[in-house]
Amino acid sequence: MDRREFLILPGALAAGSLLDAAPVTPWHQKVHRVGQTNMTERDMVDLNIEQWADYWASAKVDALLVSVTGILAYYPTKVPFHRRGQFLGDRDFFGECCTAAKKRGIRVIARMSPDLNWEDAVQAHPEWFEKDAQGNAVRHNEDHRLFRTCMFSTYYTEFMTAIMREINQRYDVDGHYTNAWPPLGRPPACYCEQCKRLARPGTIEYWEQFNQRVLYLWKLYDGIAKEKKPDSLFYGNLGGNVRATPDLKQLAEVCQWFNCDNQGRGGDDTPIWGCSQQGRVCYSVMKGRTTTNVTGGWSTGGVRWRNAAKSPAEETMWFDETVASGMVIWYSFIGAQTGMGEDHRWEAPAREYFNWLAKHDRHFNNKRTIANLGVVYGQRTHLFYRPPGNFSAQQYVDGLYYALLEGRFLFDFVHEEDLGAENLKKYTALILPNTALLSDEQCRQLKAYVDGGGSLLATFETGMYDERNKKRTESGLADVFGIQRAGEIRGTLGNAFYARIERQHEILKGFTDTNWIPGAEYRLPVKAVDAPVLTVVPGYVSYPPELSYPPTPHTTEPAVVIREKGRSRLVYFPGDVDRTLWHSGHTDISRLLQNSVRWVLHGESPVTIEGSGVVEAFVWETEPGFAIHVLNYTNPNMHRGWIREYYPIGEQKVKMKLPPGRRVTRVELLRSERAVPFRVTGGELEFTIPRVVDYEVAAVE
Ligand SMILES: [Zn+2]
Numbered sequence: 001m002d003r004r005e006f007l008i009l010p011g012a013l014a015a016g017s018l019l020d021a022a023p024v025t026p027w028h029q030k031v032h033r034v035g036q037t038n039m040t041e042r043d044m045v046d047l048n049i050e051q052w053a054d055y056w057a058s059a060k061v062d063a064l065l066v067s068v069t070g071i072l073a074y075y076p077t078k079v080p081f082h083r084r085g086q087f088l089g090d091r092d093f094f095g096e097c098c099t100a101a102k103k104r105g106i107r108v109i110a111r112m113s114p115d116l117n118w119e120d121a122v123q124a125h126p127e128w129f130e131k132d133a134q135g136n137a138v139r140h141n142e143d144h145r146l147f148r149t150c151m152f153s154t155y156y157t158e159f160m161t162a163i164m165r166e167i168n169q170r171y172d173v174d175g176h177y178t179n180a181w182p183p184l185g186r187p188p189a190c191y192c193e194q195c196k197r198l199a200r201p202g203t204i205e206y207w208e209q210f211n212q213r214v215l216y217l218w219k220l221y222d223g224i225a226k227e228k229k230p231d232s233l234f235y236g237n238l239g240g241n242v243r244a245t246p247d248l249k250q251l252a253e254v255c256q257w258f259n260c261d262n263q264g265r266g267g268d269d270t271p272i273w274g275c276s277q278q279g280r281v282c283y284s285v286m287k288g289r290t291t292t293n294v295t296g297g298w299s300t301g302g303v304r305w306r307n308a309a310k311s312p313a314e315e316t317m318w319f320d321e322t323v324a325s326g327m328v329i330w331y332s333f334i335g336a337q338t339g340m341g342e343d344h345r346w347e348a349p350a351r352e353y354f355n356w357l358a359k360h361d362r363h364f365n366n367k368r369t370i371a372n373l374g375v376v377y378g379q380r381t382h383l384f385y386r387p388p389g390n391f392s393a394q395q396y397v398d399g400l401y402y403a404l405l406e407g408r409f410l411f412d413f414v415h416e417e418d419l420g421a422e423n424l425k426k427y428t429a430l431i432l433p434n435t436a437l438l439s440d441e442q443c444r445q446l447k448a449y450v451d452g453g454g455s456l457l458a459t460f461e462t463g464m465y466d467e468r469n470k471k472r473t474e475s476g477l478a479d480v481f482g483i484q485r486a487g488e489i490r491g492t493l494g495n496a497f498y499a500r501i502e503r504q505h506e507i508l509k510g511f512t513d514t515n516w517i518p519g520a521e522y523r524l525p526v527k528a529v530d531a532p533v534l535t536v537v538p539g540y541v542s543y544p545p546e547l548s549y550p551p552t553p554h555t556t557e558p559a560v561v562i563r564e565k566g567r568s569r570l571v572y573f574p575g576d577v578d579r580t581l582w583h584s585g586h587t588d589i590s591r592l593l594q595n596s597v598r599w600v601l602h603g604e605s606p607v608t609i610e611g612s613g614v615v616e617a618f619v620w621e622t623e624p625g626f627a628i629h630v631l632n633y634t635n636p637n638m639h640r641g642w643i644r645e646y647y648p649i650g651e652q653k654v655k656m657k658l659p660p661g662r663r664v665t666r667v668e669l670l671r672s673e674r675a676v677p678f679r680v681t682g683g684e685l686e687f688t689i690p691r692v693v694d695y696e697v698a699a700v701e
Helices: 003-007 010-015 049-058 093-103 119-124 154-170 204-228 248-252 274-286 312-324 336-342 347-359 379-384 394-406 440-451 577-584 587-600
Strands: 033-038 063-067 107-112 116-118 146-148 175-178 233-238 258-260 291-296 305-309 328-334 366-369 373-377 411-415 429-432 455-459 498-501 516-518 534-537 561-565 568-573 607-610 615-622 626-632 652-657 667-669 678-681 684-689 695-700
Touching: 033 049, 033 347, 049 093, 049 347, 063 093, 093 107, 107 154, 116 119, 119 146, 154 175, 154 204, 175 204, 204 233, 204 248, 204 379, 248 274, 258 274, 274 291, 274 312, 274 373, 274 411, 291 312, 305 328, 312 328, 312 347, 312 615, 312 626, 312 695, 328 347, 373 394, 394 577, 394 587, 429 440, 429 587, 440 455, 440 568, 455 587, 516 587, 568 587, 577 587, 607 615, 607 626, 626 652, 652 695, 667 684, 684 695
Parallel strands: 033 063, 033 328, 063 107, 107 175, 175 233, 233 258, 258 291, 291 328, 373 411, 373 429, 429 455, 455 568
Antiparallel strands: 116 146, 366 615, 498 516, 498 534, 561 568, 607 652, 615 626, 626 695, 652 684, 667 695, 678 684
């Protein structure tokens, strides 16, 4: 995407208001830091507004979220059932905050929560609320005085719009934002009168109706924001990583600002890359348009302390991932009394980080990623596919992701609805990590990609279902890979299957002293092929050891199917190797996947980063040149918990192929804030990053 394309924004087109405007980059596209003291009701008496605004000004934020809400009014509203906060008194708290921010040159986004309201509203407007199967309004699970509203009801088209228009009328706001909408998890099953007319919750038909409603409301709200001024906008709360609920490709057509409510990880087994993975999801649909990720300065995770600061090392890594993956940091903490009053530890690390970031802003003005590998992000698979063993479909991506990090590949996510030739032309290869649901059209696009010389690697049930989740007899990509199904999915007892080495191949590099390697936990049997590289040794018991030997030591069933067609290289694994890697952590499977990816890429990479440690890398073409981002995940808390401290890694040798005629005058390491020597030979740039603590950015000019 070039600069000119940035200027033509689908949201503005939908609103029809910017068509004749002079071509300027919208203000929100230039935002680098966003702040939020997520205001409690008590803040109406406790918050020192000047102190609040001074803190955020000292952190150099470009925009602040200020609560209008919908659950409680932070200003003297006249909208019926917009209950004024009990400590509001005669004040216009929102107005005062708005003025204090504006005085410091900070943009103001009005924050609303359309998800809950009180019992008096239930009495007067029962139609606004979500109903259970018995027809009762559904109470909030934590505070039982509140009831859940229904997004298909007039609460969203009459009540919320009245608040938005009231705000527009009274205040100089730059945008409207809804917390808690669209819903982050699965859409709730509601039995109100409107919802009874919809398809059954959980079905694809229902999801499509849900998407239509999301688009309708989004456009409605964005139109209202633009009634104030043409460069104002609405955006809602998104996130959920690869498990996002709304159809992101569709939504990106109208969405000018993608915010991820992805505040951090906690005690559950979330890998550290949970933030940069979210960045890849966003980039797949937003392509560099405004994307923010909320970092909660509070204690996120399985057990919550919303008013106590988290480990600064963990928080900083979340910041690092946000900016490395091309997003903008939105830093949030709850409550002034609890936040600024009791626990001040959230303030300093963010202020320090933001000031560092501000110094180097221009190197974070990204134009596009540099990557030759695409990972197909199958949103329908994540929402509707039911994996054998009842695992989360995310595990297929997680396993592959881990292998890609270990192999230090540069890759993008590619949304399943974006498989057109124009979008795929930069990629040498695409990976389909058990992308089970693919439409006929998507399969046709992938075939065209292969016919054009593109390579594919797919696993397990890829293409076994159409976009309506209807099972096919053969994978939609069967003829591309030259495979034929030979039965139903097989699981294992105690001992998973093995893959017997039949002949040498580049995907087996490094496997010496063994005739077989681990297979996968589940597999979809396929018919024999000529000259197989790996064949299946079926699983058997792991106990008792007396019987732990293969009753059938040799078969002709392939454990991998490899093909070459012109320049195109094709690898299909009938087993769920990606998920098995995630489940087992097995190093052989990671090696097999890395070798296979390297082979389908013909060993090519636009940038290589060699050195020890587990890193995630992003390379961006930026306004001044290029930026090579290296995140150091080498840490005992990579897979679980929070980072306590960093374990620095040593020399990372970078090689980058420069575009023809491109000159380099300077390579600066932004975290260590020093220039490093470099050389350019035969159009290749080489330099060394001596050490990476948590994160380094090499800015090439
Ligand atoms: Zn409903």
